[in-house]
Amino acid sequence: MRILVVGAGAIGGYFGGRLMEKGEEVTFLVREKRKQQLDQKGLLIESVHGDLKLEPKTILRGESAEPFDVILVSTKSYQLDGAIESFRSYVNENTMILPLLNGYAHLDKFVNEFGEERVLGGLCFIEATLDHSGKILQTSPVDELVFGERSGRKTNRILSLQKSFSGTKAAFTLSENIEQDIWHKYLFITTFSGVTSLFRSPIGPIREHEHGQKTIQILLKVTAAIMRAIEAPIDIHIEETQMKRILGLNYGMKSSLQRDMEKEQQTEADHFFGYLLQHAAEKGIEPPLLSAIYTNLAVYGTGLVSPK
16 A cells, blocks of 8 residues: 655654554655755654664655555644645545544545545554654654544445554554544643643643642533534543543643743644634633633744744
8 A cells, every 4th residue: 555644753754654664655745854854864763662764765745656545644733734735636536535633623624625535534642753853752652543434434445554554563543433532632632732831831730739630620621511512422421531541641741732832833722722612602602711721822822923
């Protein structure tokens, strides 16, 4: 199966690298600067599951290539428009598009651009980052990519994809309820990134404080209420499940959104929180805490472009 990975950052580079390691036919669609880096140094992965140095096949936007069987997309939401245009010419009627973004709004966009039948559901659980030299650092035992038909059916194409993904040194898991999995992770990411960005702190000190833990519980409850109001397929006990998960996180763990703020980079505020607030307004729900988190990020974003 011919696989195109859009970008070779921490997530796409890691999972694409593991597929290359197994022997799958993987191509990375990259920008000129990243191509030069990969040509000079290779695709470098430092991982608790074993280090890798690979010589990846790369293409630049606009270069000629036959359509691919599957396209993995793991960009940030604010890079999505450019990413879609970069791989549009490599899509045909049989191409499967597998997004790994957090949230949900991107799925609507992919369906509008390419049609319902081409879009799979996907997500991943991984702690990985790209260092200044371009090396991918994967730092925890968890490195799972979850995928599936959004209908939940085990189609011939999804079983073929499962076969291609199997046997790697990362966990590629076929889900029979990927829509629910996506919404459950969205709830977790909204809560985790919301409180850590609001308090500018790792999760440990927040949950250690009486009012910090209450804030986490309130945010879980209101976010789940919005999701239920729009008939998202979340479990009846998901708040309790997610709270236990948050209480079990490493004391010093930070969200990727918080790390983006620390680096003075753009955030996915609209994609995570703006999307939920829009639906809340439509349903007559007033979520002050969610609004405060979104405002915090909006003010931070204004500062990125303001004169210093």
